[in-house]
Amino acid sequence: MYSSPLYRPPSEARSLIIQLTEGCSYNKCTFCGMYKTKPFRIRTEQEIIDHLNYLKSYDPNPSKIFIADGNFLCLSTDKILHYLDKVKASFPNATRISCYGGPLDLNRKTPEELLTIRQSGMDMLYLGVESGSDEVLKLINKGVTAHEMTIAGQKAMAAGFILSCMIISGIGGKPLSEKHALESAKVISAIDPQFMALLTLHVEDNTPLKDDILEGKFESLTPDEIMVETYQMIKHLQLTHCTFRSNHVSNYVNLKGVLNQDKDTVLKQIESAMKSKDYTPEYFRRI
Numbered sequence: 001m002y003s004s005p006l007y008r009p010p011s012e013a014r015s016l017i018i019q020l021t022e023g024c025s026y027n028k029c030t031f032c033g034m035y036k037t038k039p040f041r042i043r044t045e046q047e048i049i050d051h052l053n054y055l056k057s058y059d060p061n062p063s064k065i066f067i068a069d070g071n072f073l074c075l076s077t078d079k080i081l082h083y084l085d086k087v088k089a090s091f092p093n094a095t096r097i098s099c100y101g102g103p104l105d106l107n108r109k110t111p112e113e114l115l116t117i118r119q120s121g122m123d124m125l126y127l128g129v130e131s132g133s134d135e136v137l138k139l140i141n142k143g144v145t146a147h148e149m150t151i152a153g154q155k156a157m158a159a160g161f162i163l164s165c166m167i168i169s170g171i172g173g174k175p176l177s178e179k180h181a182l183e184s185a186k187v188i189s190a191i192d193p194q195f196m197a198l199l200t201l202h203v204e205d206n207t208p209l210k211d212d213i214l215e216g217k218f219e220s221l222t223p224d225e226i227m228v229e230t231y232q233m234i235k236h237l238q239l240t241h242c243t244f245r246s247n248h249v250s251n252y253v254n255l256k257g258v259l260n261q262d263k264d265t266v267l268k269q270i271e272s273a274m275k276s277k278d279y280t281p282e283y284f285r286r287i
């Protein structure tokens, strides 16, 4: 009933995954291999009915739901509302529904459309910001500028979604590391989301970025350089009350706290990790 590969954010590990679309309609980010083997498509009405019936028999009362695959929000607002109704009718006791929310899809929708989607039951979005630097966003072919990314995040916040923003440490390589740190801090601060996840670049074989590395066009950061970049980014963040997590299997060091209130503690954790060099071994890291 699922089309593989299937992805969800780490924090949705206990959620019921409902797959209404397959793949990513954009699928051009150079670092992302998630859906490179899977063409984008919207499942048919009958497939969705069968999928929901199957999931009801398997898990009739989930508390949280994540709608896959990569960008459910690329659908027309009418279709999104139609499918949200079906999901809610199948699982009326679910307390949270979430999905990935790409910047291009968010910016294509009006504030009113986003508000309607939010009020119709979509509670939380995961926005892959990746970087706040124009140069890095261009390098990874994200399809938006830092300004457009900021607008996308701010629109999601204004519509009342719970927003989790993801940044990838090391995504700019060595030459852009400092810009990536400072400008990502600027974009995340301007969005001021409730959650921020900091992953670390781990390049998969089936990606254009891997080819760049093999051709010597992209120089990855060492664990020490990742720590310097992370320190700079955290130091410059200005957030109201953001649950910060950097405890993914891709990270060299586990960090967590509420920003800005725990900023000094998190910075001390980074200093201590750099002294001890107790980094997650390379063979253990994944994205």
Ligand code: SF4
Residues within 6 Å of the ligand: 024, 025, 026, 027, 028, 029, 032, 033, 034, 035, 070, 102, 128
């Ligand atoms: S990072 Fe997101 S938007 Fe980019 S190709 Fe992967 S799934 Fe699509």
